[in-house]
Amino acid sequence: MKSFARVTKLSNIGGRADYITNEKKQEAILAKSEVVDWKPYQNFERANQRTATANNEGREMIIALPNEWSQLPPAELHVRANTIAQTAVGKATDLQWAVHWNHARSNLHIHVIFSERQREKDAGRWDRDIYLTEDGKVARRKADRAKNPDGTDKPPVHRKGEEKGGFTAKDKTYTTKSWLADTKERLKQTFTERWGVNIEKPDYLHQYHEGKGREAPAIRHKNEVIKSVNGRLKDLASVGFSVEKNALPPIRANMKNRYLLVPFLKDGQPQLRRCRTAEEAVDFLHQTKADWSARFDTFRQQPSFSFTAVLEAQRGYYEALFAMKDKRKPLDQSVVTAPERFQTAVDEFLTAKARERALKSVSEGYKGLKGILHGAEKKEAVADYEIARRTADRLGEKVAEQLFFNTPYQRSQFISFPLDCDGKPSSETVEKCREKKSELEVKARTAIENARPDTALKPSPERLEARRSDFVAQMAKCPIEQREALRELLRGNLDGLKNGNSITDKLTKAEVEQFVRRNLPTPAEVQRQQEKEQSRNSRKKERGRGYGE
Template structure:
């Protein structure tokens, strides 16, 4: 996790600094430059600060924040701009002028941004107004109060102010300076805001925690090579220590109090060693390296303890295996259900499209009426042809009868002549009607119309058939889903039962014993019943009626024997 680096400085020449960070000749690698949020120029701010200075010392004209950015953002300029804008607006608000430029260093190892901003907010320039009523005593020639009976009100509350030359006085276009920017809390805030912004955009970042992290040793101008080497070694060891200790605290492997005490102890030991040489000592560097190893050992030991504490038992492993297998089956079934549902939706859409297509087909009711008319004409035509054949047959028979008659008999058979004329007339009428009908045209028209109607009917039937097949398939898929859901319920129920059996083996064994004893009792009862049946097999079986008859017969015989004994006794 990268450390959120941010620091700010005061600017007494804001115009020069703005020109410097945006000058391609003085900056080697300018990645991005933006003045989109600038309403007023830095010259306006510089002039305002010069006009409003309270003493000989020059006013601070603005401030600059420098922030470190992830190097990979150079590949995505849109995201880079979004992050810098997000950071600037969250930190400074949208009513303050700011400008920023993103640079690489010479070696292209450090992408960073310079943000120049004003401590003053923009204000709307408006005429100044009196905040209260003003009174003047002309007799005494001085300002007075409301209580003075001789005082006259000269300026009302809300009236526009004018200067000595009679010009309207206006409010400043810039607000007073915000004092938060020079506080120590704000220096921490710029780091916290940077970490928050980077984390929001998926770049893990954190703020330096001075309670537990070791500060970096600083270089000074003109330092010797030996000193530079030792600073480099010390800072490398400190960075490694900071990484390990922050990880230990974040993962809750080491309490914060122990980390704080450890840092204080290291700093004390390093300070003592450095004071001996009055410089960065080799022993001081070794102490930091040893501390890194101590933290690593501490983390390993803690992880071993946690691992042992949370080591699963054979029972837990078996339950986990059961759950995993069941979850895999349920997952496959759920996937199948989802696929079936998706297919059902597609089928329903296709079926709906077929229905719409079927509904849009023409009904051809008028055409069917026309076909009926043509069919009636054709039937009439055929009927008339049959009648013509019949009339011709009648005429033929009649003419044959004429030929049989003698000359003088013809005059006598007047009815035959009348019938002949009548048939001739009827034949003529029928033939005229038949000739007036263009039967080929009617047949052709009927055929074309019928073909047209049949094509639509066939199309409608085909669509209806496909629609029915689609709905049948949907029904089958729905039944399949219901089966899958029942199977899932069975799997869940079976899993719970198996887990219960694994967790309560004694109770399960007791239940098995109870079932076994119950089976034995049932088997014993069946055996006894079988034995009793076999014992009663050889004995005669009597019905209730037979027993009652036998009893009556026995009673009758006993009564007769008693009577005989009585008679025998009297005769003696």
């Protein structure tokens, strides 16, 4: 599967969510998540708009999926798609997704729509009227407030006592330059480690999104040209031509100016022809097809010019060697489920504490004359309260065991008084539990990243020896004049291999690269070695002649 992930901003998150999940607008929806009510998000963004430009309401990420996943049972596809969506966004809430085929049913993909904000359970209320300046910033002084044409103050955007929006500030992570690259790497690792999906090296030139508008046929025509050009670039790379250095820079530079460069052969040497339109490029591809095919079909029929078997042998050797070096342990599910179990424990504790408070109020209602007149009821109410108190304390101890307190007094206060006067969790309780849950979530993510996947090869000395021998045999078939090109291809292939553990990857790649240098010396290295041998033999003869005299 080729890796693909693209992110765009959304100015109408609700409309886009409806579009990707609407059966009438999409031809083939294979799976989708629960519907999210995006109206509160939209209202919040519009109410907090500070400039003439509308706020960005969310983002959408489109991620390629293996086409074979379309054959999975619906429940399994749903689980995998949900995992991909949460891995991409980095959270499990405030997102919605749908799995689609493209129009030609050649590209299975998932749309993930998400907000850069998160819901807040207890957002609080404004403690004063909030006015804005003419620039849309919060006015700190009365004189800074924005004015109406008649000179009066514009009304406040928030009034004292009103509930706050109920959303956190936007997560700035999504605006950093490294976020998309890191996300692609996380997705690649998830595909490889969890489901054994082989991520292919991307094409040299990307194709354009066709869509369904008037330009779709023209874009499709252009994509056909790009597909053919990618094929020719692969042919050139297969015979040792440095595509990245000699072909891609001019091709990409011309594409920015809407020109297409098509590789062709002149006197047996690769050249580039500039075409102004896709039609011109198609015509030129047809004109040069016979010459190109005759040359490269010959190369493909000659094992000495086809390095596929050597590249596959290197991959096999790398995987077997990695398995021997990999010291990771299987995933500890208790670490993964710890955040959810902790949150459940907190919810049970707070619910029990609320029940304790309610029963205490009931038992205290029997004080005085009422208790004397209703002795049996009072006794039952007090007993119920004591049971609720002991239950709440027991659940509180369970939560407190996972938290850090500076003093025993702080611990007892947490267990005894986690609620405010209004019956809601106190800010200290919420913050302390939130920090602990975040810590557990970090540990869970780290455990997932560092765990040995179920699909990973088990270490086997026999397998390692067999694959090492196969790798040596495949390299031995390469003619000496092609070794330099093969070394370059092997180096690029090795850079693309990754099994999830960076340290083990680095050690394995270093050993494989050293193994290649020993078993596949280039002509220059062979010559240097021969010169060293000749020099060494000459010195031995000189010493032998001296002894004889």
